[in-house]
Amino acid sequence: MDGVVVPIVNFKGCMMPELCVENSVNYGTYKVVKNSVCCNGDLCNAQIPEYKSTPNGKKCFTCEGENCMKTLKCEGNENYCVTATRAQYGFRASRVNQFSTEQLSCCQGDYCNSASRAFTYLLLLLVPLLFSNLFS
Incomplete structure (x- = not known):
């Protein structure tokens, strides 16, 4: 998102204190941020x-x-990576960091949301086995 101009929408009003949080979801092409500050006095949200x-x-x-x-x-x-899978035009498509109600998973650790992660680990297990069979 470097160099991208992002429209900012400000909101002021009343809400329950448990909804007063800071969070964000970064999809790469766009980002949604909730940055709220709560107070309990008259006109305290100037x-x-x-x-x-x-x-x-x-x-x-x-x-x-x-x-x-x-x-x-x-x-x-x-602090979390997101992977989502959703139905699109009659087939299932896997997307990283795109919201979906069908299948959504979060993980911690750099690049942990790679679709090829399981394949990489499988290769790490199979390559030594292959070489041991070739040279035995």
């Missing part, structure tokens, strides 16, 4: 809360078109 998007060092995969191996640098409290 200030607009400042949002700081500081990189936190975490990295996840994201999709750009059909390429779902692009690096996404996480910011702030974005």
